[in-house]
Amino acid sequence: MKKIAVVGATGLVGRTILKSLYEEGVAFDELYLFSSRKSAGQKVMFGEIEYTVSELTSESFDNLDIDVTLMSAGSETSKKFAKDILKGSRYLIDNSSAFRKDPSIPLVVPEVNFDSIAKLDSQIIANPNCSTIQLVIPLYFMNKLAPIEKIIVTALQSVSGSGIKAVEELKEQSVCSLNGKKVKPEVYSDPIAFNLIPRIGDIGTSGYCEEEIKIMSETNKILATDISICATTVRVPVFYCHSESVYIEFSEKVEKEEIIDLFNKTDSINYYKDEDYPMPINFSGRSDVYVGRLRNDMSNSKKAYKFWIVADNLKRGAATNAVRIAKKLLD
Ligand SMILES: NC(=O)c1ccc[n+]([C@@H]2O[C@H](COP(=O)([O-])OP(=O)(O)OC[C@H]3O[C@@H](n4cnc5c(N)ncnc54)[C@H](OP(=O)(O)O)[C@@H]3O)[C@@H](O)[C@H]2O)c1
Structure with a gap:
């Protein structure tokens, strides 16, 4: 069973991640969506299914057993919650600048250096700056x-x-x-x-x-x-x-x-x-x-x-x- 989580699902990048998951044909069985308290409870459609967005807390990922979490909620939120997320997620792909400079964390463009993930054996993967x-x-x-x-x-x-x-x-x-x-x-x-x-x-x-x-x-x-x-x-x-x-x-x-x-x-x-x-x-x-x-x-x-x-x-x-x-x- 494949499980995906999106943190920052109500933001510009988070909403676009949902579109890209659909367009790129990513197969999964369960999807979990998170935001701050402000947008918790919002309904989001993915294909024909309606999902409810939950507030991200330090306990949100306990016992979830997620395969990949895609996060776009600003660097302070990433720094604050990364460890808690990794308790219940195999990988965390982070869109913020929180981990990009860390030499132990791969900074990945899939066409260019996907192999750096295995080389560095890191659970966190930094998504580079858009430019x-x-x-x-x-x-x-x-x-x-x-x-x-x-x-x-x-x-x-x-x-x-x-x-x-x-x-x-x-x-x-x-x-x-x-x-x-x-x-x-x-x-x-x-x-x-x-x-x-x-x-x-x-x-x-x-x-x-x-x-x-x-x-x-x-x-x-x-x-x-x-x-x-x-x-x-x-x-x-x-x-x-x-x-x-x-x-x-x-x-x-x-x-x-x-x-x-x-x-x-x-x-x-x-x-x-x-x-x-x-x-x-x-x-x-x-x-x-x-x-x-x-x-x-x-x-x-x-x-x-x-x-x-x-x-x-x-x-x-x-x-x-x-x-x-x-x-x-x-x-
Ligand atoms: N925009 C781009 O082109 C771009 C490109 C590359 C990387 N990024 C990076 O991606 C991240 C998000 O950018 P964005 O443009 O999508 O910003 P945005 O539209 O302002 O969305 C921010 C998202 O983060 C959520 N959030 C904020 N604080 C949170 C918290 N404490 N816990 C959980 N969720 C929280 C917000 O939830 P609420 O709805 O509850 O506020 C919202 O879903 C930033 O780190 C940015 O640097 C952006």
Whole structure:
């Protein structure tokens, strides 16, 4: 009998995990859903069956014997409840940043490093940051053509990356701005409608903000590399899907056609030809990574390339990644 639990089932990622479990055809016999006290008692449909969400407490997992728990309830909740969950769950796949830096815990993108779970023999598996996931998928395959030596990435991140309240904030501010009214920002430090906020998380003494540090450290951990990476993260007034402008330098010359051929052969990547390009408005609810605008850096011809990546942060950048890990663990 296969049993799955979803913690944070009422949140943006949690709800998307339920969709992904269905779409990815994960077979299970029992499903348990948890939230904070605020949403406990809410009814959630999965296929034809209605489930009731329960409050997560330190006793919730006692005697449950769950195979895989998928958690997306913020890093403080993950840190607080992980041990209690593991008393009644074989694996915990965590979407927060709570365990990502821990060298004893695998940080997994299933297409890239699923084997790190067995190597580290860990019950906790960290799901990477949404911007990191969509970045490492093309980089992992490109790094096979020739070692990558340098990456410069600018991530333009949608508001759904900050949860349900941020989506509401952008909607409200957009309507109010068009009607000439001002609304005080709550989720963000600055207005997000019709604006760009050039930091995500606090800016540290290094001059980098928290999200930039996550992309830089997580990319090398997943790829098991020591590539020089420089990231810039910007919050943009887009509801769903993150976009990234990427510059990479290989250690040796690589033909553009080799890269295109590689993208076309890779299942998780959809490549757009030169005159066409992916945009965030088109890919909400999709589980692939969309790549376009591939071009040589004219000053460093054939060793350096620029390209553009779009993916749904809730799907590919969170839920589908976690669900694909769960599916492989349950097989
Ligand atoms: N949004 C993204 O694109 C994205 C991508 C990757 C990773 N993540 C990470 O995933 C996590 C959730 O993000 P989200 O966007 O889904 O946020 P969200 O929409 O605000 O949802 C938060 C969820 O966590 C639950 N929760 C909060 N405190 C809890 C507690 N003490 N015990 C049990 N459940 C609790 C909430 O339940 P209530 O309904 O009861 O409040 C809700 O279900 C965060 O760690 C985030 O960093 C998000």
